[in-house]
Amino acid sequence: MDNHILESKSVNVYYDDMHALKNISMKVEANSVTALIGPSGCGKSTFLRVFNRMNDYIEAFRMDGEVLMEGKNIYHKKMQVDELRKSIGMVFQKPNPFPKSIFENVAYGLKIQGIKDKEFIQNRVEKSLQQAALWDEVKSDLNKSALALSGGQQQRLCIARALAVEPRVLLMDEPTSALDPISTAKVEELINELKQNYTIVIVTHNMQQASRLSDYTAFFYMGDLIEFGKTEEIFRNPKVERTQNYITGRFG
């Protein structure tokens, strides 16, 4: 695994006295899908949010260790968080479109970068919506409120919104847990396509989803990274008994 884009080195996270992540060192391969699995409260979502520094807003949050993106420490004092987040996008558990039009939702990331070129924005919005497999459903009413879309459409809109700023990495925090099976299938299909051009890290509670979608899987338990490796190996021959028990549904 030489072509890695993200790397955590001995990362420890604390919320006040709670030791939420314990000495996590892990590499994320570029242009692949890495799944983070584990029971609720194991730290996988916290770990995902370490990569785009979304934990910074939690008051009790403390961290040590290093997180590197292409060799650069993203927790370095000189790191500009807004710049970092332009290259590491995020999709949340519950679809969270802005209460604005479909077009404005997708264009927002460009607008805040100060881009004014209307044609450029127009093209990027169309391209992003196409990438998110939403274009055909919304192309005739881009000015409609995003809140009028169905849950599944909203989540694809959120993916389009993240793609519009052309990030390198897409972090997804249980992106299908609030969706029905058909919408889930669409989003999964989408993730499969997107990995050609993007690096995806996805948190999921769904074992089938992890095994279907991901190239690498990391199993977290109580803040420890128990096992990490190629998805086939983790699911076929897990080295640790606890991993085996979890993926076969014996606890969770």
Place this chain on the structure above:
Amino acid sequence: MTNSRKNRLKDKGFEYLGVACSLFGLVVLAIFIGDILADGLSRIDWDFLKSLPSRKPEKAGIFTAWTGSLWILVFTTIIAFPLAVSAGIYLEEYGGNGRWSSLLEVNISNLAGVPSIIYGLLGLEIFVRIFKMGNSVLAGAFALALLILPIIIVATREAIRTVPPSIRAASYALGATKWQTIWNQVLPASMGGIFTGVILAISRAVGETAPLIIVGALAYVPFAPSSPMDEFTVMPIQIFNWVSRPQHGFTVNAAAAIIILLLITFVMNGIAVYLRNKWQKKINW
């Protein structure tokens, strides 16, 4: 009488008591409005709205009073809106939970409870004397702006608090700075609540008398103000002035002016309710 029957009677009894309590204020208001309408409605015509004050009740009008109220209203809003909304944003978004911001919070709640006449004295000393604004519209507007600041600050904070964290998270995750997030997402989404607060606050300001008397609004102004530095009077002061006159004609004038003042207040409250409903419908989290 069985126990359960007694309980049912008590239940009914409390229901009727509750209805009576709820109606109490409304009934008093209805009697008052009825009385005022009977006295003053026939006095209202275009001439009443267009006439300057006069010693003869049948010639006197409320032109200087309502234009003065309008001037005061506009300038109070211009002064109070940006100050209060910015303060509300600061306290809610930047203030944090430290001692400094809790000190600010306690004092703003205190400000909301200060009697309005104190604001008048403050306005007299600071704006009229130190800043040498004189007995002008501007001085009055500053005094009233101070009075309604806490109301708008509280309304702004409450409106901002209703914006779900997920919207902020989405904005930050796209690389937006804090200010971009506030300006592009938080403020537009909370504008309904903020406007409601502003309108309720200025509809309170329209009825204020005490601070303006102290700042130097006059009972008799021959002309309507034509600049913010002019002398002025407002509706409540005109009403007070007329009520205290012995001639019956002025009492009728006062009743007519009260109808106009109530109308302004009702219309403004109506707009506030309309805005709130409209925004609530538009944004359904």
